[in-house]
Amino acid sequence: MGFDKRVTLQSVDQLVHQAVRLMPALNDATLVTAWSGFRPYTHDNLPYLGPIPGLRGAYAAAGHFRNGILLAPVTGLLIKEMILGQAPTLPLEPYDVGRVF
Numbered sequence: 001m002g003f004d005k006r007v008t009l010q011s012v013d014q015l016v017h018q019a020v021r022l023m024p025a026l027n028d029a030t031l032v033t034a035w036s037g038f039r040p041y042t043h044d045n046l047p048y049l050g051p052i053p054g055l056r057g058a059y060a061a062a063g064h065f066r067n068g069i070l071l072a073p074v075t076g077l078l079i080k081e082m083i084l085g086q087a088p089t090l091p092l093e094p095y096d097v098g099r100v101f
Contacts, residue, residue, distance in 0.1 A: 005036040025055050041065035042100075049078055049095035059083065060097045 012034050020027050042048060042063035052058040059082060061075050074090070081088050 003038065005038065007034040007036045023055065023058060025058075039065050039068070044099075046094055047071065047075070048097045048100070049075065050082055050092060050097045053098050 012031075016026075016031070040063055042065075045065065047063040048060045050059060052060050059079055061079050064071050064075070077089055078092065080086075082092075
């Protein structure tokens with residue numbers, strides 16, 4: 001109660017500027033849509049796990065919806081394995097970030 005999940009221009013502007021400051025390559029990205037939710041999900045209900053296409057060194061671990069807290073340990077393990085170039089504990093193809101591009 002009391003949370004405001006509206007997407008405002010001011011909040012989008014702040015987030016975009018912070019993101020570009022952290023990762024300058026995002027300056028050339030295109031904003032497709034803005035959505036606000038307290039438990040973000042994906043179009044196919046599978047989280048995004050892995051490298052972000054076109055952004056060297058950037059990884060995504062998002063879209064877990066209600067299961068984020070439950071999947072945090074395995075998500076952390078899988079992202080660590082990807083970053084270190086280790087064999088994944090689980091098949092990663094269903095969670096490929098590239099499926100949205």
